[in-house]
Structures are given as C-alpha cells and as structure tokens.
Amino acid sequence: MTTQGVFLRALFAHLLLAGTCAASSATALADPAAVQEKAPQTDVLKEDSVAPKGSGWVDSGHRFATDQTMALTRWVDSFFGDIEGDAEMAESRLRVKLSNQWDARLPNQNRVTVGGKIDLPRLANRVDLVFRGDDPDELIRGDQNDPSQSQVGIQVNLDESASGKHRTDLTVGLSSSGPKPGFKYRYHTALNANTALRFSQRAQYDLDDGAYATTKLDADYVLSDTSLLRTQNRILYGRDAEGMEWSTNFGRVRQWTDTEGFERASFLYFEVQGQTKPYSHVNNYQLGLRFRAQALRKFLFFELEPTFNYRVDEPYARRKGAWAVEARVEFLLFD
Numbered sequence: 001m002t003t004q005g006v007f008l009r010a011l012f013a014h015l016l017l018a019g020t021c022a023a024s025s026a027t028a029l030a031d032p033a034a035v036q037e038k039a040p041q042t043d044v045l046k047e048d049s050v051a052p053k054g055s056g057w058v059d060s061g062h063r064f065a066t067d068q069t070m071a072l073t074r075w076v077d078s079f080f081g082d083i084e085g086d087a088e089m090a091e092s093r094l095r096v097k098l099s100n101q102w103d104a105r106l107p108n109q110n111r112v113t114v115g116g117k118i119d120l121p122r123l124a125n126r127v128d129l130v131f132r133g134d135d136p137d138e139l140i141r142g143d144q145n146d147p148s149q150s151q152v153g154i155q156v157n158l159d160e161s162a163s164g165k166h167r168t169d170l171t172v173g174l175s176s177s178g179p180k181p182g183f184k185y186r187y188h189t190a191l192n193a194n195t196a197l198r199f200s201q202r203a204q205y206d207l208d209d210g211a212y213a214t215t216k217l218d219a220d221y222v223l224s225d226t227s228l229l230r231t232q233n234r235i236l237y238g239r240d241a242e243g244m245e246w247s248t249n250f251g252r253v254r255q256w257t258d259t260e261g262f263e264r265a266s267f268l269y270f271e272v273q274g275q276t277k278p279y280s281h282v283n284n285y286q287l288g289l290r291f292r293a294q295a296l297r298k299f300l301f302f303e304l305e306p307t308f309n310y311r312v313d314e315p316y317a318r319r320k321g322a323w324a325v326e327a328r329v330e331f332l333l334f335d
Helices: 003-030 032-038 042-049 058-078 081-088
Strands: 091-101 105-119 127-132 139-140 150-158 168-172 180-190 195-206 210-224 228-238 243-259 263-275 279-297 297-311 320-335
Touching: 042 150, 058 195, 058 210, 058 228, 058 243, 058 263, 058 320, 105 320
Parallel strands: none
Antiparallel strands: 091 105, 091 320, 105 127, 127 150, 150 168, 168 180, 180 195, 195 210, 210 228, 228 243, 243 263, 263 279, 279 297, 297 320
16 A cells, blocks of 8 residues: 555544544533433542541441440339339339348338339329339438438429430429428430439428428449449438438449349449538448349349448447348339
8 A cells, every 4th residue: 555545544534533523522512411421420439439527337336335325224223113213104103012121230120112103194194193112222311211202292294305314393292291392303314325324303391391402413334235333422401401411322233134034133332321410420331232133923023132331320329330131022013
C-alpha cells in the first residue's frame, strides 16, 4: 500500500471517530437522563459503603447495655419486694409476709405484715390503695418504721414522664389519729451503660407528731447479667425524730435460677446506722447475708437473713456485739 493510501485510511478513521463522539454529545444534550443511566456508579457505591459519623451500631450497643442495666435493677427491686417498685406497678400486687426474728440480746419478734398496692379503678386509673409493710429496705433503723409514709394510705399519681424517669405522687395516710397528707417524688435513670441511679423524696404531716421527711439515694453498678453492686443511703428528719436518723449500706446482689425454673438471689452487705440526737453517734455496724428463694410455687418465697451487729442498744450504753437471724415466708398475691 502506498504512503498516500495509508494517509487516506487514517484520515477516514479519524473522521468516523469524531462523528461518533458528536452523536453521543448530541444525545446527551437532548436527554441527560440517558447518560445518567449509563454513568458508572463507582462514586455512589463508595459513599454508601462509608459509615456515617457516630456509627449506629455503637449507639445501639450502648442503648442495649443501658437497658440491661435498668432491667437487672428492676428485677432486683421486684424480686426482693421493694415497696416503692410495687407501688409504681401498673397492676395490683400484694405481699403477705410471716417473719420470726431471733436476736442474742433482744426478745424474739414474730410479725405478720402486708405490703404492696391495690388498684382502685372505680375512682381513677391513677389512684391506688398502698400497704407499706415493714420491709427491711423501708427501715431507717433496725427497730423503727419510717414515719414519713403511713403503713396504709391512698396514693394518687399526679405526674409521670413518658420515659418513666420522673414520678410525683400525692399521698394520704390513713390512721386512727386522722388523715396524714404527704407527697412522694422519684427520679430513676441510667448514668451510663453500667450504672443506675435512683433518688426519692418523701414527706408526710401528722396532726399529732408533725412533719417527717425521708431522702433516699440508691445506686447500682452492674458487674454481669446476674450480678450487681448496690449502695443505699437514707436520711430521716422530723419534729420528733432523734435529730437526723441515717443509714447507709453497700453490698453485692447475685441472682440465679435452679433447674426447675425457680429464682434465687443473695445479698451480702455491710450497713451503718446512726443518729444525731441526743448526741451524734453510730447505733449499729451490721454485716449481713440475705438469701431469698422461690420454692414449691412461683408465688411462694422463703428468706433467711443472718446478721452480726456491733451496736449500742440505748444512748450512752456500751457497744456490744450480737448475732441475729430472721426467717421469713412470703406469699405474693395478684401478681
């Protein structure tokens, strides 16, 4: 082939390629969507494959851990029969408890108590009849009930946040001396994935004894799915109280389930109780183990709580040590 032929063939090929490109450009101007359909998706895929800032799985994992913490805290309160937890449930729940306490230096005590609440739907969905019982968690001192709330009374839910963190109740205690108006405020939240905090303030006015108030601050730190550390702190103050009566304890709760599905739990704790009048002193240093178990039926609970107490039985007396054991049988009704 001559040099002239090669030149003409190259020129023809160049013109053909230019025509093809021009046609493509014209099509693009006439219909931009056509080009978009054929455009490579590399950039889009890259953007989709990159996780956004603040990855969702991190937030989900934190929420799951926080929910687990709150769930274990609520389980401990419910299983051990926390009066505040029972009083805030949507359904009726009553606990009938038979207890016997032996103390090396004090007379034996036998008690029958009722704790929990009954809904009063004929009045309103927010009104309940509450029985406080004498659960150990509700005692400021080992031998005295908390007078800031009556053992039997009416509870009216005035306000509760959608999240359940805040709740305010109006209370009216019922007694032979007449009605005892009061209120109760509770705040419950998770500080982080392992720590739950609960604050409550209760107050009540008695026509004979005047006003009483109790401030409580409790915290839980979850160790595992079945174990947590708990600290409980309380201050009672009022007109006829011995100054400020206070208690604080720290312990570990562990729960497990036997082969038949019955639940078990233990609470190993150390507690200090004191008062500020007639002089400021510590009433008792107490080391205890509270063992609680379901047995025979789901509504039947047995408890055994041995303690060692290093206490002052009366003001200005000498501090002495004493062993004590309390056994309880409890029936859970309307659960």
